[in-house]
Amino acid sequence: MVSGLxxxxxxxxxEARKYEEALAVYRKATQKGxxxxxxxxxxxxxxxxxxxxxxxxxxxxxxxxxxxxxxxxQARINLILAKWKKGELEDAIRRAESLFGEExxxxxYATLGYLYIERAFAKKDWKxxxxxxxxxxxxxxxxxxxxxxxGQALLESGDWEGALAVYEGMAKQKTPPSFGEWRYHYxxxxxxxxxxxxxxxxxxxxxxxxxxxxxxxxxxxxxxxxERLEAKKAAQG
Numbered sequence: 001m002v003s004g005l006x007x008x009x010x011x012x013x014x015e016a017r018k019y020e021e022a023l024a025v026y027r028k029a030t031q032k033g034x035x036x037x038x039x040x041x042x043x044x045x046x047x048x049x050x051x052x053x054x055x056x057x058x059x060x061x062x063x064x065x066x067x068x069x070x071x072x073x074q075a076r077i078n079l080i081l082a083k084w085k086k087g088e089l090e091d092a093i094r095r096a097e098s099l100f101g102e103e104x105x106x107x108x109y110a111t112l113g114y115l116y117i118e119r120a121f122a123k124k125d126w127k128x129x130x131x132x133x134x135x136x137x138x139x140x141x142x143x144x145x146x147x148x149x150x151g152q153a154l155l156e157s158g159d160w161e162g163a164l165a166v167y168e169g170m171a172k173q174k175t176p177p178s179f180g181e182w183r184y185h186y187x188x189x190x191x192x193x194x195x196x197x198x199x200x201x202x203x204x205x206x207x208x209x210x211x212x213x214x215x216x217x218x219x220x221x222x223x224x225x226x227e228r229l230e231a232k233k234a235a236q237g
Contacts, residue, residue: 002029002038010041017210019048034058036066043078047085050213055082073103077111081214089118109136110145114216117153126157144170144177152185160192180209181217187225196233203229 002010006029013022023045030038039058046055059079064072076099083092096112113136116129133150140146151166167186170176187202207222 002026014045017212019045019212023049036062036064037071040067040071040075040078043075043082047078047081047214048212050085052082052086055079073099073105073107077107080111080115084115084118085214089115089122093119104139106140106143106146109139110143110149113146113149113153117149117156118216120153120156126153129153130157130159144179144182148177148179148182148185151182151189155185155189155192160189164189164193178209180206180211180222181215183209184217184222184225187229191229191232196229196236200226200229200233 010022043055043058080095093115100108113133120129130153133153136146137150151163155163183202183206187199190199203226
């Protein structure tokens with residue numbers, strides 16, 4: 001097991017988004033062997049860095065009997081995320097649905113809800129996706145990922161007004177979610193409403209958040225959206 005001091009160093013690097021450095025420290029600290037909790041943490045870093053096969057390898061070496069029930073859940077979620085990022089969406093959904101059948105909790109609602117969004121982009125069928133994410137909101141409407149999933153599902157299904165209501169509610173929270181994806185989707189909804197200045201403000205906030213390989217969004221996509229909005233605003237005079 002990694003020492004407390006090393007764990008603190010890794011945590012600080014992780015929070016600073018220095019994932020490569022954090023992984024290097026972890027690898028060095030576990031040269032003589034990693035326990036299951038170490039492997040779970042390493043798998044998360046590998047996901048952040050886009051090392052999907054390495055993440056899977058660490059997860060398959062885990063002894064679930066050495067983990068808490070919450071850690072086992074996170075390990076299974078990490079494997080699902082690796083499958084999704086490797087392009088194995090249907091396998092990821094199958095695993096997520098199986099896990100959801102066992103544990104209907106915030107984490108499984110959020111994970112499966114987003115995977116349904118990914119599938120809906122390909123199949124252009126948003127009815128089930130909106131319905132499931134609405135159910136997730138009823139389960140835990142205070143969770144940022146669940147809120148964003150529902151807002152995005154509404155937005156992509158054509159109900160930008162409903163999406164806008166979700167995101168305006170998120171923005172009014174005492175402590176809005178820190179991740180950038182919801183700001184991007186909020187900006188899209190504002191743009192649909194013709195509120196370009198506010199849309200640009202949200203897009204710029206989204207860009208400032210930064211993204212890892214595990215994110216569903218990337219900086220290039222956000223920058224392109226900002227450029228389109230700036231051009232549209234300029235054209236309007």
